[in-house]
Amino acid sequence: MNTFGDILRLTTFGESHGVAIGGVLDGFPAGIDVDVEFIQSELNRRRPGQSALTTARAEDDRVEILSGVFEGKSTGTPIAFEVRNENQRSGDYSELKDIFRPSHADYTYMKKYGIRDYAGGGRASARTTIAQVAGGAFAKLLLRRIGVRVYAYTSQVGDIALHLPYQSLDLEAIESNAVRCPDAQTAERMAQEILRVKAEGDTVGGIISCVIKGCPVGLGEPQFGKLHAKLAGAMLSINAVKGFDYGCGFDGVTKRGSELNDIFECKPDGSIGTRTNHSGGVQGGISNGEDIYFRVAFKPVPTLLKDQESVDTEGRAVTYKARGRHDACVLPRAVPIVDAMAALVVADAYLMSKASGAFTVECLP
Amino acid sequence: MNTFGDILRLTTFGESHGVAIGGVLDGFPAGIDVDVEFIQSELNRRRPGQSALTTARAEDDRVEILSGVFEGKSTGTPIAFEVRNENQRSGDYSELKDIFRPSHADYTYMKKYGIRDYAGGGRASARTTIAQVAGGAFAKLLLRRIGVRVYAYTSQVGDIALHLPYQSLDLEAIESNAVRCPDAQTAERMAQEILRVKAEGDTVGGIISCVIKGCPVGLGEPQFGKLHAKLAGAMLSINAVKGFDYGCGFDGVTKRGSELNDIFECKPDGSIGTRTNHSGGVQGGISNGEDIYFRVAFKPVPTLLKDQESVDTEGRAVTYKARGRHDACVLPRAVPIVDAMAALVVADAYLMSKASGAFTVECLP
């Protein structure tokens, strides 16, 4: 299933070593200015070779838009886009043809499909997230129009955690360092950790936090389209993700209800808000106008530059050692993917809400 | 959006104080023996009034099947079922008409729909999970046919955590105590904690763990129908859930890749398995035949028997105190809901896999 969304639907395609990676975004409303440079800039955030922290593969990744945009505006017709694969060295992978790499998707793809594109990760490669990031960039253009902003950032790498709540962070500073952590001191410690692990030929995981500001009230479709459930499904679809929580999250399980309830109050402008926000901006699966914040847990990726045992397709024991160019920690490059998926979820929920509130509520913007 | 699933589709309906709660299960294969007593027993697990630990409301909750079953077998046509609401005291809720209860869905439902059924929780009430539990019971009947078993259990209440890995637990003992924790000592400590919190008029959260055994290889549909992502979306749709993780989960973020990779090996029967299982039975979004295990974090529910501040629909400050009969901790009653959603996800993925592997792989059972 390669389509994400109900009204705003992104269908992705492409393998790491195929001709191209891209997508078709259907249901994007007409009349939105399509800022192609912005879309390219979002893809550039995802690209490897940006710093000493990430893999040295240089991938140009220029996006080309094939349809759905006319004289700089979306037409309401499907927007297709692609990035041609140019710097994928097939030679790095030829010995993988018959080996199931540990904790990769090689085995499961072979069992499910009976055939697998063994070059790089094929469809399972994180390179395919080019499509999600481009689709999410379009979603961000829509969200700009309604004043919603998405801020994903690295909040933990290995044991090094940013212990500040998001309210005290300068979220506009996320892009100021290679780790994408908005606290410079913590970012530096994280960077050192990544280099240390890289030198060991190993990998390390972490947590990406995300805040969505300015979300209108009323987004989310209970019972099975609850906004936070859509975010969870979106985040768990990203490579290497092992967990998701929002609002008080896993930390809330040891608390009392009396500690966590968010008291309603009337705000200066006459609207209703909450004094605290343990809910995370969503109640009963519907946005309540407060900040939406969540965390995404990433495991250390499985491609190590160390010998590992495995088996081949005949079940015989083999030794496998990755070659080529790989990331010791994917968190910095995953930040734009979390951004993108969050933007797609909220934009889709926004469009859906226009259909569901048709007769009684004052119009959403 | 009240339909869950792609092939096996459960559509739910009903409010806590409406005429009935129920659902329609479409896409259920023909020829399965429908054990109505089993379905009723699953619903009985969810019912309140089972012990001193849960609310004293007595709800009989007899399920009636309206279609889709003939001479005791499923026909392949939609199966509708309902439970009539009989013991819902409307009088307990009349003062709620104009109050937004803290951390409930009252405010968001009113803003989204412009109208809300203020009796109990209306559509947002956990009582509506009758439909999920019944639908999940049907899914379990299908899973029995292919040797898959689902075991959800309470693994944490407040600070009291079960520190044993699931492999050392007797999963058949889950139903042996009211808490639904398979370790008797921990269950007793959990029960005492719940009674303590109840006496305070407060509420407490916890974690439900779940193990799925016997899942065939090949279930899950990358990129957006990954099996673990479907589980995440399913669990986050349950009332009071704030988080989900699977396999090494959030604990894995501090580990190295070399610690977490699951080495493939040839098992005695000639099939391929993994020596360890940090992956949690899913790789690349597709089941690999190993146990699937995950955790679901529940916040303390917001209905407290203590005074709380709030506002009414005009924005004026009010004091609100819940009356009626409520749970201090929903974990024991939520265990069958986690079971049910897991069963629905796996059964749906199983049916979908029959469509996707059509031409190359050896048949799944």
Next chain:
Amino acid sequence: MNTFGDILRLTTFGESHGVAIGGVLDGFPAGIDVDVEFIQSELNRRRPGQSALTTARAEDDRVEILSGVFEGKSTGTPIAFEVRNENQRSGDYSELKDIFRPSHADYTYMKKYGIRDYAGGGRASARTTIAQVAGGAFAKLLLRRIGVRVYAYTSQVGDIALHLPYQSLDLEAIESNAVRCPDAQTAERMAQEILRVKAEGDTVGGIISCVIKGCPVGLGEPQFGKLHAKLAGAMLSINAVKGFDYGCGFDGVTKRGSELNDIFECKPDGSIGTRTNHSGGVQGGISNGEDIYFRVAFKPVPTLLKDQESVDTEGRAVTYKARGRHDACVLPRAVPIVDAMAALVVADAYLMSKASGAFTVECLP
């Protein structure tokens, strides 16, 4: 697949001789006054035993609403409804257990599902259209709010055709006779034909025409959600339907483009309309504000009160003669089903259009 619609989704259930027939309508907007008597009156139109022309079976068919309505208004939550089966004589059908009746669904259901409910038509029975008619009644309540009206009527029975264009008919007179043909003289001839055929123990087909007035501009979602394509799929889902055309339809194939093009002109109120309407109110798959009109072809139903040859489940030749009470011509009772499906299509398209036209066009009502 028992769900119809994309935003306004009707899921149906029930067999002719099961416990109940009904549905769940999800995505119905909040705040609509639910006129239960109107819904019952639409179901009454579908009921048998209304005249000498239709089967003598008396079916009370009282609808009960189970959810989604509060203090007389829709809440935006799913609306479940059911009609209990009370007057279904199982004894009429017992010899059918092992026979495949000609041109019925007996054989195909047995082959597809391996099991069939042989009482009456089971799930394939036209009695199940109770669900579509009730769902369509809700859709009509929504359409009233935006000034859209649906008029289905019998325009042909056997060789007897109404040769007047709909513009010259009194569409408010459809209910004035049992045939549901708005021209009294033609209706009388049709009635005589039906009685003649009934006396022969045979059946006859016909055509139902339908006009949708007041449809706003902009409904329909190219390329695969074109409004007329949705109507076609909806009509072909009705029992006994063999064809659909709209606008100039099959008659247009012998015409020239110069004869059929609808010239645009500026109407007195300043809006744009067309001088003629061969298009049938839809251009490029999107409504243009003109009347939408289409025809639905019904074959004579297969249940005859005459001997027929057939085979049993073992392939052995048998003679089969229907007993019980049946219609010689289903057209009069099918008119409300055509109405209902048209209403569901247009209401769904209306809600979808609110999502797709979000940023540039003037708001639809």
Next chain:
Amino acid sequence: MNTFGDILRLTTFGESHGVAIGGVLDGFPAGIDVDVEFIQSELNRRRPGQSALTTARAEDDRVEILSGVFEGKSTGTPIAFEVRNENQRSGDYSELKDIFRPSHADYTYMKKYGIRDYAGGGRASARTTIAQVAGGAFAKLLLRRIGVRVYAYTSQVGDIALHLPYQSLDLEAIESNAVRCPDAQTAERMAQEILRVKAEGDTVGGIISCVIKGCPVGLGEPQFGKLHAKLAGAMLSINAVKGFDYGCGFDGVTKRGSELNDIFECKPDGSIGTRTNHSGGVQGGISNGEDIYFRVAFKPVPTLLKDQESVDTEGRAVTYKARGRHDACVLPRAVPIVDAMAALVVADAYLMSKASGAFTVECLP
């Protein structure tokens, strides 16, 4: 809505004068040999400039596959393909910017989206059916594996109708003339008619018939996924289509049930078949193993080389005359589109049937 299908999902994109036209085919099973020359040959059937009968526009239309195929076989991952637009003369259309051409989609697209790509037909152009034809070619590759063959052909142009039943036609001869009518004499008369109309600067319509042979029993998902209803929705999505019927179709409305019922009988090989086939191979919405046959009515296309009145975007009267290169009759070029949509419907239904018949019926191939 630009995605067609439930399991085998084709998402299309592209405008007549945009960068490219193409699609993404998701859910295509793994292990199918992808015969790229066959796919190109199907696209070549659709191309203009093939004969004096069609428009003189020369379009090379080379398809490029971007993903989902590895070493010549499908991988089960999404297959993206595109055709770059190269010979689209924008200059032919510049005066159309402010004119609503009669019976085109100009007006409705402008009203719905607030913006339209006025070059050629934009998204509404029949050139976009490149995507359907390519997707359908993949579907045909799957159908070859299970012995299903699709034969669409021109059976009527204007008043000139092929009066032979399909059983007496050589369906392998469809490609032997430019009209794609398998009876040489009728084909010649049709060709003359087209040239005559072309010389007048006018257009003419017709009917395409289609036969699907070898369809297995059990395809189709009642109530709303009935096989014939899916075919209807698919055909009505094609440009210029005004009607659909199958089996006895509109002709059956004047017949008696006793004339049309298809008597079951045991065939020489022991299987059950029908002596006649007025049903058209589908009963109760499910295929019964007999030939499926249907007709698609095409109106004359609206682009005339004659003066026509119209209005501009301000509502002012204008005269409009098409220039450029156009078809007098689209039937010959629409035959491969009907083929393609039929193949997509059947292939999708086949894959869906593997999920729905899981436990009781003998395996479909």
